Amino acid sequence: MEKKNAWEKYPLGSKRDEVFQFAEEYRKFISACKTERECTAALYEEAQKAGYQDMDELIAANATVKAGDKIIANNMGKGIAMFIIGKKPMEQGMNILGAHIDSPRMDLKQVPLYEDTDMALLDTHYYGGIKKYQWVTLPLALHGVICKKDGTTVKVNIGDKPEDPVFGVSDLLIHLSADQLEKKGAKVIEGENLDLLIGSIPADEKDENGEKVKERVKANILNILSREYGVDEDDFLSAEIEVVPAGAARDYGFDRSMIMGYGHDDRVCAYPSFRAMLEVEAPEYTSVCLLVDKEEIGSVGASGMESRFFENCVAEVMNMTGAYSELAVRRALKNSKVLSSDVSAAFDPNYPAVMEKRNAAYFGKGLVFNKYTGARGKSGSNDANAEYVAKLRNIMDTNDVSFQTAELGKVDQGGGGTIAYILANYDMNVIDSGVAVLNMHAPWEIISKVDLYEALRGYVAFLKEA
Incomplete structure (x- = not known):
């Protein structure tokens, strides 16, 4: 199935300018924020300017919240969880964007x-x-x-x-x-x-x-x-x-269509996930952006996805809505839908032997969905349900979001993992969804600006319609 190059949707003019403007904002972000602490501090400050209230302050004030309210929790200065309370009870589930902000x-x-x-x-x-x-x-x-x-x-x-x-x-x-x-x-x-x-x-x-x-x-x-x-x-x-x-991220290529920078894995997904939350108002289902630490070493530790931080945040938010019970929290988690926003390996014409071309991610083809990652016989992966994939296909097509599907290289060639399987432990529907990267885990990685923009559009569509 041949996918059109997403650049063709953005001819020279205002449409393409939007792609480049968002890419420039992202380029400045990863140039300034090279650690999980720096990412957390910058995004927390921006979120508060956008009307997000600190969870600890709300708890201390014994506050209540309602549909449309915005809450942010700071996990030891190394991660954040953002919530926009939806019109429907949280027990019916949340739409969650989960990414990590640590890098090799x-x-x-x-x-x-x-x-x-x-x-x-x-x-x-x-x-x-x-x-x-x-x-x-x-x-x-x-x-x-x-x-x-x-x-x-x-x-x-x-x-x-x-x-x-x-x-x-x-x-x-x-x-x-x-x-x-x-x-x-x-x-x-x-x-x-x-x-x-x-x-x-x-x-x-x-x-x-x-x-x-x-x-x-x-x-x-x-x-x-x-x-x-x-x-x-x-x-x-x-x-x-x-x-x-050392040094800032730079435009890459004569046409400036790419960005070379440190930490695209996984800030190229974390940043559009965060920005998608700033574009959502009064959602039907509670919208969540979860940015965590320690993914690169197995998601362990108090600031990693394996911790109880997110689960505790959900319980606190539900308590502030007046709907807390242990069972209600369990139902809220089970009924949620997640995009595990993590990068995928881009096809590299210098190294074609490690990829199977029909199931590889390509620059310019948009947001990447990885139904599974893992290694060898899908070991360690979250293998998303077909019903969930179909629902996401419909959302992306309805909103004219360019997307592609891929797996991480040829069978038995290697492998990797994300936070997807940890969230899936709550019985949620989860799939990996992110941006294709060249030179992944190298000091300087490369991404396509149009793929970054399609990720933003796809994440917004997911939060609004999933």
């Missing part, structure tokens, strides 16, 4: 700073599924927080402003790489060798007390950290600092 990266270890041969370095542990060799010889930035014992928090964002220094992981020069080039790709760069070079100037031989300084380059770095950020070495014990590619 490197994290600093708790004891990261050391000196070796008059060089200061930071030890890292990679996060999520990465090809380690892709992360060397790149300009890298540090984003995160350092929490001190006195209760204060120091925000870290170094490497993305034009005047900032950048950091990086070195690689072996080609002239001495004979042995390295014989290794398999997974072993060319070892995980323990992804250490960040951060300085090479030694401190004075003696400190202010006249004591001889050991590891003088490390000491100089600590002096800088104390002077500019008010932190000491022990403060790394309670820090969360992420190592991410």
Whole structure:
């Protein structure tokens, strides 16, 4: 079944301008928000400006809510849940857009700073599924927080402003790489060798007390950290600092039809999910946008989809509507419909052998539905019901949303997973639905602007009509 290129719906003029305008707003978002904390802070602030009320404040005020009211819950600064109360009782179900806002990266270890041969370095542990060799010889930035014992928090964002220094992981020069080039790709760069070079100037031989300084380059770095950020070495014990590619997302291609940036997986789905909520007013069914952390490492932890955060939020919202009971919450979850908004692998003409062309996702063909992901014999996947797929096809066609279906590569070629199966544990109808990505999990990924726009349109249609 041949799908038309979605660009053909948007000839030069105002229609195409809408595509490019939304893409530019998204490009600025992912350039500024490279961590789950930064995404949460930015989207939470924008939601409040759009009339969303903080859930904790509503609970503290013993408030009640009604149809049309907007609520937002903040999960430890690493995720959000947004609700627009529908006209129908929540017990009849919700329309949910669920995405994740964490991305593959490197994290600093708790004891990261050391000196070796008059060089200061930071030890890292990679996060999520990465090809380690892709992360060397790149300009890298540090984003995160350092929490001190006195209760204060120091925000870290170094490497993305034009005047900032950048950091990086070195690689072996080609002239001495004979042995390295014989290794398999997974072993060319070892995980323990992804250490960040951060300085090479030694401190004075003696400190202010006249004591001889050991590891003088490390000491100089600590002096800088104390002077500019008010932190000491022990403060790394309670820090969360992420190592991410430095630099802004950029238009890609002569025709500027694409965006190259860090973190498209999964912010290219999270951002249009969020924006879709801003376009919905007075829905029939309660509309929800759920943005979570930790998907790249299995959705575990208090800020991941495996936690009770979302379930607790639903219970609190139903309590504020005056309709809470344990049974009512269970029914609300069971009767809900979900788009697990996550990316799909785009067909790459440089690597056609890993794809089966009839069931691959393509740039320019619109929103992608993955009936199942998983690996091998669909292991670990949520396999959506045919009845649900048919309903979504009707919604998309009725609203002239360009969409395509795909699976994640050839059978037995590899595989992956999303948060879909976790939401399906509540007995909901769930399907993966997102944007096709090239270079997925690389430091710089690529997406099509028109696919991004069709995702927004598809998510709005789902919230209004599912």
